[in-house]
Amino acid sequence: MGIDVNVRVAGGAGQGVHTVSNLIMRMVVGAGYHFHVTQDYMSRIRGGRNAQGIRIGSEPVRAGREEADILLALNPDLLPHYLPGVGEGGFALADVPSADPPLFPAPLKEMAVQAGSPILANVAGTGVIAWVLGIPLETADAVFKAEFKGDFFEKNHTALRLGADWAKEYLPEKIRERFRLPARVHSRPIILSGNEALALGALAGGCKFAAGYPMTPGTGILSVLANDGPSVGLVFEQAEDEIAALTMAIGAAYTGARAIVATSGGGFALMVEALSLAGMMETPVVIAVAMRPGPATGMPTRTEQGDLEFVLSAGHGEFPRLVLAPGSPEEAFDLAQRAMDLAEEFQVPALLLTDQYLADTIVDIDPEVLDVHPVRRHIVRGDSVPRSREGKYLRHAYTESGISPMAVPGEPGITVVVDSDEHTEDGHLTEDHATRTRMVEKRLRKGAMLAKRVVPPLVAGPPNGDLLLIGFGSTKEVIEETRQILAREGRTVATVHLRQVMPFPAEEVSGIVPRYGTALTVENNALGQLARLIRTECGVRIDGTISRYDGLPFTPAKLAEDVRRKGW
Amino acid sequence: MGIDVNVRVAGGAGQGVHTVSNLIMRMVVGAGYHFHVTQDYMSRIRGGRNAQGIRIGSEPVRAGREEADILLALNPDLLPHYLPGVGEGGFALADVPSADPPLFPAPLKEMAVQAGSPILANVAGTGVIAWVLGIPLETADAVFKAEFKGDFFEKNHTALRLGADWAKEYLPEKIRERFRLPARVHSRPIILSGNEALALGALAGGCKFAAGYPMTPGTGILSVLANDGPSVGLVFEQAEDEIAALTMAIGAAYTGARAIVATSGGGFALMVEALSLAGMMETPVVIAVAMRPGPATGMPTRTEQGDLEFVLSAGHGEFPRLVLAPGSPEEAFDLAQRAMDLAEEFQVPALLLTDQYLADTIVDIDPEVLDVHPVRRHIVRGDSVPRSREGKYLRHAYTESGISPMAVPGEPGITVVVDSDEHTEDGHLTEDHATRTRMVEKRLRKGAMLAKRVVPPLVAGPPNGDLLLIGFGSTKEVIEETRQILAREGRTVATVHLRQVMPFPAEEVSGIVPRYGTALTVENNALGQLARLIRTECGVRIDGTISRYDGLPFTPAKLAEDVRRKGW
Amino acid sequence: MVGRFDTDFENAWCPGCGNFGILNAVKKALEATGKRKHEVVLVSGIGQAAKLPHQVDVNVFNGLHGRALPAAAAIKMANPGLTVIVTSGDGDIYGEGGNHFIHNVRRNVDIALFVHDNQVYGLTKGQPSPTSDAGWTGSLQRSGVISGPFPPLAVALALGCGFVARGYAADPEFTADLMLQAIRFPGFALVDILTPCVTFNKKNTYDWYGKMAYKLPPDHDVTDREKALTLALEWEERIPLGVLYRKEKPTFEQLHPQISGPPLFERETPEEAVRTLLRRRQAVPG
Amino acid sequence: MVGRFDTDFENAWCPGCGNFGILNAVKKALEATGKRKHEVVLVSGIGQAAKLPHQVDVNVFNGLHGRALPAAAAIKMANPGLTVIVTSGDGDIYGEGGNHFIHNVRRNVDIALFVHDNQVYGLTKGQPSPTSDAGWTGSLQRSGVISGPFPPLAVALALGCGFVARGYAADPEFTADLMLQAIRFPGFALVDILTPCVTFNKKNTYDWYGKMAYKLPPDHDVTDREKALTLALEWEERIPLGVLYRKEKPTFEQLHPQISGPPLFERETPEEAVRTLLRRRQAVPG
Numbered sequence A, B: 001m002g003i004d005v006n007v008r009v010a011g012g013a014g015q016g017v018h019t020v021s022n023l024i025m026r027m028v029v030g031a032g033y034h035f036h037v038t039q040d041y042m043s044r045i046r047g048g049r050n051a052q053g054i055r056i057g058s059e060p061v062r063a064g065r066e067e068a069d070i071l072l073a074l075n076p077d078l079l080p081h082y083l084p085g086v087g088e089g090g091f092a093l094a095d096v097p098s099a100d101p102p103l104f105p106a107p108l109k110e111m112a113v114q115a116g117s118p119i120l121a122n123v124a125g126t127g128v129i130a131w132v133l134g135i136p137l138e139t140a141d142a143v144f145k146a147e148f149k150g151d152f153f154e155k156n157h158t159a160l161r162l163g164a165d166w167a168k169e170y171l172p173e174k175i176r177e178r179f180r181l182p183a184r185v186h187s188r189p190i191i192l193s194g195n196e197a198l199a200l201g202a203l204a205g206g207c208k209f210a211a212g213y214p215m216t217p218g219t220g221i222l223s224v225l226a227n228d229g230p231s232v233g234l235v236f237e238q239a240e241d242e243i244a245a246l247t248m249a250i251g252a253a254y255t256g257a258r259a260i261v262a263t264s265g266g267g268f269a270l271m272v273e274a275l276s277l278a279g280m281m282e283t284p285v286v287i288a289v290a291m292r293p294g295p296a297t298g299m300p301t302r303t304e305q306g307d308l309e310f311v312l313s314a315g316h317g318e319f320p321r322l323v324l325a326p327g328s329p330e331e332a333f334d335l336a337q338r339a340m341d342l343a344e345e346f347q348v349p350a351l352l353l354t355d356q357y358l359a360d361t362i363v364d365i366d367p368e369v370l371d372v373h374p375v376r377r378h379i380v381r382g383d384s385v386p387r388s389r390e391g392k393y394l395r396h397a398y399t400e401s402g403i404s405p406m407a408v409p410g411e412p413g414i415t416v417v418v419d420s421d422e423h424t425e426d427g428h429l430t431e432d433h434a435t436r437t438r439m440v441e442k443r444l445r446k447g448a449m450l451a452k453r454v455v456p457p458l459v460a461g462p463p464n465g466d467l468l469l470i471g472f473g474s475t476k477e478v479i480e481e482t483r484q485i486l487a488r489e490g491r492t493v494a495t496v497h498l499r500q501v502m503p504f505p506a507e508e509v510s511g512i513v514p515r516y517g518t519a520l521t522v523e524n525n526a527l528g529q530l531a532r533l534i535r536t537e538c539g540v541r542i543d544g545t546i547s548r549y550d551g552l553p554f555t556p557a558k559l560a561e562d563v564r565r566k567g568w
Numbered sequence C, D: 001m002v003g004r005f006d007t008d009f010e011n012a013w014c015p016g017c018g019n020f021g022i023l024n025a026v027k028k029a030l031e032a033t034g035k036r037k038h039e040v041v042l043v044s045g046i047g048q049a050a051k052l053p054h055q056v057d058v059n060v061f062n063g064l065h066g067r068a069l070p071a072a073a074a075i076k077m078a079n080p081g082l083t084v085i086v087t088s089g090d091g092d093i094y095g096e097g098g099n100h101f102i103h104n105v106r107r108n109v110d111i112a113l114f115v116h117d118n119q120v121y122g123l124t125k126g127q128p129s130p131t132s133d134a135g136w137t138g139s140l141q142r143s144g145v146i147s148g149p150f151p152p153l154a155v156a157l158a159l160g161c162g163f164v165a166r167g168y169a170a171d172p173e174f175t176a177d178l179m180l181q182a183i184r185f186p187g188f189a190l191v192d193i194l195t196p197c198v199t200f201n202k203k204n205t206y207d208w209y210g211k212m213a214y215k216l217p218p219d220h221d222v223t224d225r226e227k228a229l230t231l232a233l234e235w236e237e238r239i240p241l242g243v244l245y246r247k248e249k250p251t252f253e254q255l256h257p258q259i260s261g262p263p264l265f266e267r268e269t270p271e272e273a274v275r276t277l278l279r280r281r282q283a284v285p286g
């Protein structure tokens, strides 16, 4: 293993935790290293207990770690909570009058005042950490320059250096020896959170309309769409509620615009009727659901995978849907494009199921490795609009695949009729039972076709063995690292990461599960919903579930420990 | 088999189909017979194609029949649609100038005019049928007397007799011979639809608050609550939308009032967020969902069982719920009481899952056989309100069962605090992870307790054999009659009727399924949702599903035919 | 006579229903716009009124109960070249869809809204709607409606709606003219249309409306918002018909920086633009 | 000083937030009612404002975002002996909950509604709310708010609300008095309270409100609805504080035939009454 340093920055909301982590991310990258940021924050704007974990590595880092090597507590009151989380050989910093190792008293406020502004204590703290890591401060300067002008640039610049200078003078050199990152050449990666990656993926997938109502942790997706969307011609509108948001997306999609909404479980609950509408009207639309712990308001800023079954069967009546579950920012970028494309090709709602953990995970990525697929449109225009013998366009024409060529309103010579009632091929409402039967079958045929295009699960590890860990969505990288830990301990363990849960890759999973002595699901929920799903879809029995439902994500070491403790 | 006569009355909306069927029901009961009415109508107020099937028997009748013995077509234009449905030996009546058997031209309009009002053609038609069945007209007179005064009573009275007289003169005597109901003494049954039975069961269960937004086929439940509720102290309010309806019910339940809402799939879709709220706040509330074909508006007045999976996992986050699925008006009455009681005892949302078929099914029932259970309250008051050491009442106190004693606001000396966020025992919001974990476990423990109180499935037929038919909810009686048909053909066939689908009676079903060569589910949907559920819950494989998804209910003969045709 | 927008789709309304007059007016108004069928989209929710679009040979979006407006607004945002008209019921727009009504008035997208205001839920058989008169006995409120009526025109005016009018189903010529004005008005335009439900509303009948309704005089000042508000609240003794208020202001489409340009479905997504967005997230500035 | 309604629940608002003044006013108003804690229910939705009930030692129903009003109305219907107050945010009540706002004004249940109107979504970090001024730049509308603002008082007046007032967080004494009047008012009473969000709304600040707001003169005629409507629409140049309108009418509870009598949870269900309902459905009359 190469370098693996876990920095934790803790403070009240409003104390600048994010600034520190942002500066460290960039300096670390500037020094040629990689990182993974986990965000842990409360549902409040000031005070409380927020933390970000920046795990630094010489290889790309894709999961967090529970114990910190370096803790910066911007608010010393939080020490009782965070200090126990500092691991063997680690150390902590806080602005306290005096302290014993592993805690060091750093006069952050004093340095900030000296730099010209008391609010820069966090930047001074950043300087301390930079010195410990031995990373160049210039990257931070560039950030300051990009963000602040004049005077305030100077103050930041000074505060950072005061921190580094203090560290040099007062911190034991052995700390630096332990954590110094050897010099490396840096590439030019970008910084991407799960939310950003998903939103940019949607844009790459040709999304041109987005509507939303803010809801943590889905709001971040909306922000990117609202801010970055215009440069690729997207129209964003904040809706009066979630019902309106999805209905607007469906309206826009009816005109042929690729459309998305983003929300969390509670907001999605309000979209359920409109989801069913999209199913009936065969309107392509993408819905990003970033899960958080429920029921109801639950824990608004924490993580959970408790809405899996809900999302799979949400909406009255029967209709096909696509549900993708990215496991990393890269996958979010990729699957969001796929959702945009398949939603239109199959004229179905496509869901992107993430959660607060993935939404707020930040990593560095080489942008050139991200695939940007050319947008293939599936809308018929002009001469390619098929017409019936009477010269009519049939929006819901019966076809073998179940997919009817989709034209959009405004096409000269035809009208496009869609209805929430059961309808005839031309879209007009009907109460005819034979038509009903054919239309049900037409819609369900699309589901069968969609199943043929399933994104296969990712399998890692030996082709058979004693343990199989299965997860979906955000747990991907944590499970992967857990596998590596357990493998190092001599276990033959493999993992299955599901990137798609509907249509379910039943054949693949059915084939894999029996090849291992014990098959477990790893789920950030209490009821083992994935295990149930596998049982339904594959008819194979899952031996157990490792659950976490306290609002926090799994971490590899703890997950490995869970496996051991349960004797699996 | 005793008497089995199937009368079908067809006409446009507004032509008085319901009046005919209502009169026949009552006259048949007056003659000492039983009946079962199936309603088949369109989503419109005038015209179109509506029909009611009144199946008459010497024993209680609990399912409809596809072919009619007697057809009364109030609108002759509908003959092409309905005449083919007249079975061997049956006959039809319509106001046409001339016709060949089995159709007889009855001058209904002429008789109506002669009786004094052209709108009484339907009543004249009723008279024809009454003569054929040989049932006394006096019961109908009593109905007229109860509903109309003076002049209009006379006209109805006359129209009925003109119909009977015409029949006597013009219909072949062999028709009467074939259909005449031998004289019997009549008991004093009541007439009850599935919707009525459910609503009255809720009232019997102590329901005191109801809110709703009209939606077919759930509206009928609301009507009974609004009209009959006041006599047992219920407050009804029409809400501005379904979101408000369920939220109001939850508000009322918070004050200790037993509360219900009723809707259909699309309206329920809008209640999903509030359902999750009830889960989180541990508020008892009952939700009746009368399914109709979806997705979206679908077929508003037809039947389907397509919302099973949706209802089972609706709502974000994880929380226990009770889902009962009555199979007849009697069961609706019974299970609605149970829902009211268990919702309060366990402080969970309880769902009653019916559909248009059951909602609009009308039967005669001896009211004395309906169990009315005394209402047991589960609310603590006065000295029995437990208090913490600090004298506080803890709405969500940890208990072994997961059920915390429920006090209500207004209780002197304490406050009752409930929150949609995760909360501490006293109901105040918290972001503490350990508390989160305990609260999740507390809520889920209630689910485990609830599972111990599951309503077992009803099993009929031999304890093992070659075929098992499994259904839930409204299909009960159709499947039962199908069993009898197949049994008469020499097959060893048994049936399982699920009255509860969550918590699922997994042990019972797991024990039964393997005892039969072939196990099939019978489902009024396309995807075989019950078969999936059994697979998830019991891990046993279901061999197939007989589906119907054209918007109409199963009928025994057709279902038996389906079984045969598929070679099962 | 077969009109340009006629269809042969079976009509399921009760004979005598006010909706026929409205349908008539809609077709007249569409004729007058000179638009061709592919340029027009009729959007509705669910209800008797909401079935109107099926009777007109144009593009149709017949969505969910209560949700016509957000769909319509988005259709217009996505393709402003389309003429977007919502024609639906009072329960649909003011009841289930009330939140969309208030916020779409504010949004001021250039759409026209025709509400078939029969003061009842027709399709579900006679329950009171938000506009039902207090005391009226609907099928779920046997002891009479308690809530005060929802005054659509007054609420729209309070919300700053730029075009507020009332029509009457029994006068299709007059109503068609209001509709035409509403369609031509740049921005959100409301025409609430009194329309008898002959089956379920035995209070607000042709007779009743006939007695109560009067046309605003030609000299009514349509720019006077306070006057319009006063008129909009008139109901007990008489009910004004016509354009109560009219004032143009910039529409949503004009103010929204991304709407001008080609309709959304025609916009390309150059790979390079996406790459630029990615590169903008460069970890190390410069 | 520890007040009668104080709690030790941790307060998570930003220092300087207007919500503190409102909390202060709520407690003062409650003191003045003479009610005991078990007689009062505070109901809220989700948002910064919606956390207020946790700071007051009374019964609390802190429900879903946007859904405070239907819960509150039903609580009052089910147990009219309780004093029911909704205290929540502008996004909560006028945005997500807009449909409940309009229909509960109409319903006229005897509840008091205090809206912390900071013209922003605070808890979700600065997006525009329905009351945000046009042109203001929130976190999701970088090019400025397009929709016209939702004028709560004018809409309430149009809907026939019997008590319409505006308070100001920086003046808790004054606001407490409005609250007390609202609580005592029989029927639905609205107090919209200007309140600065010091973190996310840099436009509508203490300074700004301080300059704009003025108290209605003592001789303002609170029974003049037209005047009140005009005042309610004042915003660009100055903003009136105080009771704009007050007029009693029968409440929902008074008009609803089943509400008087014991609270619902105390009502019995005699088996005989149920049997009577069943027998009423006798097939053969007589």
Ligand SMILES: Cc1ncc(C[n+]2csc(CCOP(=O)(O)OP(=O)(O)O)c2C)c(N)n1
Pocket (backbone or CB within 6 Å): B213, B214, B215, B216, B242, B266, B267, B270, B297, C046, C047, C048, C049, C050, C064, C065, C088, C089, C090, C091, C092, C093, C096, C116, C118, C120, C121, C122, C123, C124, C129
């Ligand atoms: C979510 C939902 N709730 C309820 C319904 C049932 N529903 C259909 S139409 C309607 C009322 C229609 O009233 P209105 O809009 O006034 O139309 P009208 O029939 O009077 O023309 C209702 C409640 C539905 N389709 N969807």
Ligand SMILES: Cc1ncc(C[n+]2csc(CCOP(=O)(O)OP(=O)(O)O)c2C)c(N)n1
Pocket (backbone or CB within 6 Å): A213, A214, A215, A216, A242, A266, A267, A270, A297, D046, D047, D048, D049, D050, D064, D065, D088, D089, D090, D091, D092, D093, D096, D116, D118, D120, D121, D122, D123, D124, D129
């Ligand atoms: C259904 C739903 N949608 C969105 C949210 C997220 N949310 C929580 S508070 C809030 C806005 C609050 O604004 P406001 O009511 O004005 O309160 P403030 O924080 O400004 O006091 C939103 C959008 C939610 N909790 N539930």
Ligand code: SF4
Pocket (backbone or CB within 6 Å): B045, C012, C013, C014, C016, C017, C018, C019, C048, C049, C118, C122, C123, C196, C197, C198, C199, C200
């Ligand atoms: S029920 Fe009323 S609104 Fe519906 S079609 Fe008949 S008259 Fe018209």
Ligand code: SF4
Pocket (backbone or CB within 6 Å): A045, A046, D012, D013, D014, D016, D017, D018, D019, D048, D049, D118, D122, D123, D196, D197, D198, D199, D200
């Ligand atoms: S974000 Fe605004 S509303 Fe929320 S507590 Fe801070 S100042 Fe108050």
Ligand SMILES: [Mg+2]
Pocket (backbone or CB within 6 Å): C047, C049, C089, C090, C091, C116, C117, C118, C119, C120, C121, C122, C129
């Ligand atoms: Mg209507």
Ligand SMILES: [Mg+2]
Pocket (backbone or CB within 6 Å): D047, D089, D090, D091, D116, D117, D118, D119, D120, D121, D122, D129
């Ligand atoms: Mg706010």
